[in-house]
Amino acid sequence: MERVTLKILFFMGIAILVSSSDPVVTTELGEIIGKTTTLPLDLLPYKDVHQYLGIPYAKAPVGERRFLKPEVLSNLIAPYDAKSHGAMCPQSTFGPIAVTMSEDCLFLNVYVPDQPSDKPSGHAVMVWIHGGGFREGAGSQYDGSFIAAYGNVIVVTINYRLGLFGFLSTGDKTVPGNAGLWDQRMALQWVHTHIESFGGDKGRVTVVGGSAGAISTMLQGFMPDNHGLFQRIITQSGSISMPVNDMEKDVKSDFKLIATTVGCLEDDISDIVACLRGKSVEDLLSGISPIAFSLNFSPIIDDDFLKINPQHISRLSESERLNEVEFFRSLDILSGFNAYEGVFFLPFMLLTNQIKDFTPSREEMSNQLVTNALSYLYKKQTFQNEITKLVEAQHTTWTNPSDSDNIRLQLVKIIGDGSFCVPAIEISRLHKQSTSSRNFMYHFTPNPSYRRLPMPSWLPGSTHADEVPFMFGSTEKVGVGEENAWELVLLTNMVTYWTNFIKSGDPNRPTAITPHWPEYNLETGDYLKLEKSMSNSSAGQYFYEEEANFWLHVFPDLVNAISKEDGSCDHDNYSNAANTFSFVIYTLIFGVVLGLSFFLY
Template identity: 40%
Template structure:
């Protein structure tokens, strides 16, 4: 009897242990999915979150499905064990970026982080759907662990992979390769969430999409795609807007890039059929090798030759978003109406232009970098004009106008001031002016919810190498605070352990609350009212929030650079391109003669 009691006791203990370590499981429309529970800590608070990793949302885009829109994966034939990340999409290795250890063309997976807390609404948890950046050529959902953001904000986080580079954006103008597959992957993943997130305790009517850099541009483009109606209600764009200049963006096709790849694979390029057959038969490793070789060559021409980005394919993107923004004051269309129906939170970092420094030399030497007046006048400004207006005739008047705008006239030749002006130049062109233009267009209605931020603080450990003389946050620096610093310091900083300073953790806590408040209610101030009140962005006041060690409210963010780049420079280019003399305009007048008394006839 004693042995029986002892055995029963051990059995009950084991059963209790098993139940306490119960494997999380959901019964979705596609079948049963199991995950795992993880513990996370933020500012001394411990949380538990259920993770479901590597769930396929589309069939492998291989074979006949390469260069084609994604196809839904369909139901699972047996219980799907979602405890490992799926492969990342094929991509080259970029300096200073995390290296993807496992890549494969079968890469269309998503990851779901569910907090073990009661949802804020009976309908379920609000959902935040993250689109990673990386210039449409690198990155994956693996990098962004949503466990802390999910737990602190009490929302569900979804991260995804989508096709990149040539495999994601080849557009030769016909059904063989019509382009924008990466954007269509994102759309299909959003449909998957809409149809299945309720099984995970999510509210499909409270989905917010957010992204950074190219992921931010993707969010904005998804907001212009009316077929997304009902799939999300809010968008957060971090350091990437619709009119951000980017190689190969919004062109009609990228046939030249396709030919470059084919030529470098020793294929015939006499016809488009030859090119597409070559690229369909190539291994993804060979495709990535072409990109890597172009990058490693150090030449900008080669790098641009392999660049592929969203194109005007006539389906996902029917019109140039840049032109739509320019005409938005007086014209509208179906895309703009949908864009304005989605609540928007949009912003950039303090010194986004510092990301351009990595093109100018070794990261180790950036502290000593100086820019001469000659370099500014003959390299940076003309190079920028060539990139922005390569298809236009740009007179020297425009060059001189830019020199005047980006000169500190108290110290016009100071190399240290010139290097600061250089990062201001790149920051205004690529981030600040596009950000403000997009928010102005979005806010140009009476019933929209629009918010703007500027993330300023220089962090203890910036994401990218940053010289000491740069005062404010660089590109990507807000990602640590947004995700609660839940990253691998060994991968990012080559150190085994790292704890951010307390003021950064406080900032992160505020950022996560603003972001998740917005996801829950469409208002970053609610339901947590202890935060500094973040005002709406309206055309008359243009109020915005500045994130720093202490947050503050300001007005008219980058108003001058936006006016300069979006109105003055285009107007001067147009005027000088079509310049006419008075004689040409009004016809040659006959010369008058006058007598000695001043009478002219």
């Protein structure tokens, strides 16, 4: 039963009693009733935040709408009770979840600071797109109250369809795919249309995302039809040139496998889709569970939302003018990554659960580990011995080459640089060519007391997603205890930098903060190092220049040269080798590790 019917039944049974203290917003869709939360923190001059939770931004994607683009919702049952989160989208889980799961899940949440806006035009707006490998997560897992109150911006968190429901494709017009990306775009259109009713400035909207959410944010930032919906983007540990999958994959094989597995053995594609639409959410999730992590549920080139493979966009832009790149360059961007991103993938690369006791030798690095790392970074590719030796030499601490601590950290660096770090540099370089828009980069390095995901104790610094609790102001998890007081300082500074950028396109203003964050530039590679102590945080130069030179030029050039010499490889397979990432491994890791973390941060 769809939400409208449920609402009608609800209003037939009882009348809503609205407290005089409940905030009410009047929109074109009708009245929306929220609630006020007071944050118990002395460091906040304004402690009250108005929360409007579980607002539907599209029609329920059920029945004939399953697997297709979202449809506009023209009105709400008014007054709409927005005091609790809506359901999260269907996904496989590995532990308890705090929010109901339902296919009727296209909800967003709005956090409005109870204080004057910084400009007469209204509050600047941050829209958060969550990560989770395009398979997991929900907007309700991220409380925007602290950012709203401390940074004086409106925060919007969204759901979008995931996995089978968000990224199934038949390879034709029957089910084109990318429904999850279209969900995100409709949420952005909703913000553009309605955020002024909440006191927001639709001319100052910043889309922010982490991991798969960062990739989503960047994909939205490369879609020219999004012009005017937002003016800035922030991407954290994710880049379209990674990417998380082969966006030109043969989706028909996955589609046929799914149909066979769940018992939709029909001859015609439209009949198979009709059969899939007739299955319950539970039957589909349980039916595909044995094969779930062999399926490529993620964005694809559909000639509608995505027309150019992001893996090739930097190279193509060198010889032709691309509308996607021109729109991207019109946006202000802030991007970066963490110190030890690669450790996130280490347990699966080694196929062992003894990572805490992992003490590799030089021989293991030479004979096995480098080869394993390359096989995880590059899909369906094998490399000559000369290539693996080159990578090993580049990633050896020559002052103490046999030390196991050095070896394991260099292995982590191979994985992290090839997947997250260098692709982020590549896209920032693409943005800075022929553009007057602002561009800022960061490197988050400290070893936090709280981690979103379980990590080995030998890790000396931050890994994947460690920055998220800091930028979200999760004071209940970060900065707890006297020994971790430094974290609270870093937290408030990061929120200031982020919300400054959201307001002005410059992390240094309007709220004064030190150290000064220099703008990224192609000649000097300026960036900000976010370290344990803000007194140690400082501006740096030539950010990842050596690593980018190796992975974007030296490595692929040598691979091409050797492949031409022995004739074993096609040149085009390696022309953008440094940007290719194994989807199977990525989704396996996100599916299991993020699932085991119960989506908490």
